[in-house]
Amino acid sequence: MAALFGSTVLRRAWLGPSSLCCRTPGAPVSAAGLRFVSNAVPEDNRSAIIESTEEYKYVERLIPPSRIPTPPKQTGPTPSGWIPPADSPPPLPYTIRRSRMHNIPIYTDVTNSNRKLTLIRKVEGDIWALEKDVRQYLQEVTGKELPTQVNEVTMTLKVKGHFDKELKDWLVSKGF
Amino acid sequence: MSFPKKPGGKALDVLQNLPRITLANLRPEPGARQTDKRRGRGQHGGNRSGRGHKGERQRGNRPRLGFEGGQTPFYLAIPKYGFNEGHSRRPQYHPLTLKRLQYLIDLGRVDPTQPIDLTQLVNARGVTIQPLKRDYGVQLVDEGADIFAAKINIEVQRATEGAIAAIERNGGVITTSFYDPISLDILIKPVPFFVRGQPIPKRMLPGEDMLPYYTSADNRGYLADPDKIQQARLALAQKYGYILPDISKDELYHMLAMRKDIRQIFFGLSPGWVVNMPEKKILKPTDEKLLKYYSS
Numbered sequence: 432m433a434a435l436f437g438s439t440v441l442r443r444a445w446l447g448p449s450s451l452c453c454r455t456p457g458a459p460v461s462a463a464g465l466r467f468v469s470n471a472v473p474e475d476n477r478s479a480i481i482e483s484t485e486e487y488k489y490v491e492r493l494i495p496p497s498r499i500p501t502p503p504k505q506t507g508p509t510p511s512g513w514i515p516p517a518d519s520p521p522p523l524p525y526t527i528r529r530s531r532m533h534n535i536p537i538y539t540d541v542t543n544s545n546r547k548l549t550l551i552r553k554v555e556g557d558i559w560a561l562e563k564d565v566r567q568y569l570q571e572v573t574g575k576e577l578p579t580q581v582n583e584v585t586m587t588l589k590v591k592g593h594f595d596k597e598l599k600d601w602l603v604s605k606g607f
Numbered sequence: 608m609s610f611p612k613k614p615g616g617k618a619l620d621v622l623q624n625l626p627r628i629t630l631a632n633l634r635p636e637p638g639a640r641q642t643d644k645r646r647g648r649g650q651h652g653g654n655r656s657g658r659g660h661k662g663e664r665q666r667g668n669r670p671r672l673g674f675e676g677g678q679t680p681f682y683l684a685i686p687k688y689g690f691n692e693g694h695s696r697r698p699q700y701h702p703l704t705l706k707r708l709q710y711l712i713d714l715g716r717v718d719p720t721q722p723i724d725l726t727q728l729v730n731a732r733g734v735t736i737q738p739l740k741r742d743y744g745v746q747l748v749d750e751g752a753d754i755f756a757a758k759i760n761i762e763v764q765r766a767t768e769g770a771i772a773a774i775e776r777n778g779g780v781i782t783t784s785f786y787d788p789i790s791l792d793i794l795i796k797p798v799p800f801f802v803r804g805q806p807i808p809k810r811m812l813p814g815e816d817m818l819p820y821y822t823s824a825d826n827r828g829y830l831a832d833p834d835k836i837q838q839a840r841l842a843l844a845q846k847y848g849y850i851l852p853d854i855s856k857d858e859l860y861h862m863l864a865m866r867k868d869i870r871q872i873f874f875g876l877s878p879g880w881v882v883n884m885p886e887k888k889i890l891k892p893t894d895e896k897l898l899k900y901y902s903s
Contacts, residue, residue, distance in 0.1 A: 480893065481893060482888050482891075484889070486876060488875075489876050490884070493726055494798060501715065502713065509709075509713035510709050510756045511706060512754070513710060555609075555610040556610035583615055583616030583618050584614065584615060
């Protein structure tokens with residue numbers, strides 16, 4: 432008897448909260464043996480907030496730029512070693528564009544920890560002339576005949592070995 | 608000079624004059640394909656098939672990796688030591704070299720005429736901070752101190768002595784300040800935070816372990832005494848052998864002297880304010896209790 436009574440009380444207590452959830456918020460609670468304050472949130476006191484547009488300029492400083500900024504005009508190399516491209520492109524049958532971040536697009540790659548490659552991307556024009564010049568330049572610098580690979584579809588040039596520093600200096604001296 | 612791109616180039620010209628390419632016409636370059644060694648198929652892949660003569664080697668019953676025939680193996684003989692213990696509770700500071708900072712300034716990604724903050728560095732995509740990986744900010748490292756030549760007002764979380772010397776030698780100002788992880792997350796990505804519509808929280812002060820670092824003038828801590836910082840600047844100039852330039856006579860002195868309040872996260876915006884980005888407004892509270900809390 433006592434157990435049955437206890438179980439019905441428990442069941443009503445369980446059902447109480449579920450009926451609360453089903454009801455719309457803000458409606459006062461009737462039965463279920465629970466007591467809570469059913470006041471709604473106090474109204475927004477409009478005069479308690481000041482609106483201002485003066486300091487918004489500080490917020491505008493925090494917004495990240497969506498475009499890559501163009502580097503400021505400078506004469507000659509910068510302290511960090513970055514050299515801007517020449518104003519007029521050099522009179523060669525090919526050209527090498529700068530990357531998005533205004534750098535020379537020469538990259539090194541290592542495969543299987545012993546296969547070194549240097550990749551020149553973003554070539555336009557006569558890529559075979561560039562290949563000939565690169566081979567000749569590296570022959571002068573290293574004294575070796577280095578194998579190269581030209582890809583005419585992607586307009587890239589691969590050279591065996593790591594020569595990014597030499598080739599970057601060479602291209603910058605040409606004015607690319 | 609624009610070069611019209613001919614897709615395929617000279618290879619395509621050659622191809623158009625050749626007969627039709629089919630599988631019967633194609634062959635790899637001699638020496639391009641090396642056939643794999645197939646074991647157990649006679650002559651030198653056969654006989655014992657590379658397994659050796661009898662024993663565990665041929666029968667494939669060798670013991671586990673690291674077993675040394677019964678001698679206590681290396682990985683058990685060496686005692687344990689907690690090198691990596693608590694690694695996930697250690698604060699990490701992403702290093703920023705002076706060379707990279709100079710590169711960012713030269714390319715116009717970071718503006719030296721405004722105070723440089725972690726927000727400015729992240730907006731310039733110069734550093735990537737992950738607050739969820741226990742990053743507590745950025746540390747300035749003195750690699751490239753010899754080529755650094757920019758007068759800036761920079762605020763980082765840690766700095767080496769050489770980096771401080773390099774910045775002050777060029778007439779700049781460096782401050783180290785603390786950001787707790789929540790403030791750091793807001794500092795790095797201010798726009799998603801403003802979109803949330805929450806009031807700017809106040810920055811928490813450093814804990815016991817970091818307080819001595821940020822109260823000492825040698826580290827240019829933001830909690831240190833300004834007079835002691837001036838003395839430390841003179842001492843560092845003597846140590847590294849350069850003449851400390853006088854900032855007060857500089858035209859950008861006002862910008863160089865700008866520093867954030869101890870509880871402020873952004874320049875110009877106080878804690879407790881809500882930013883409304885679509886309407887370009889800032890909402891400020893007037894309730895006494897709120898003002899007292901946010902200014903404490």
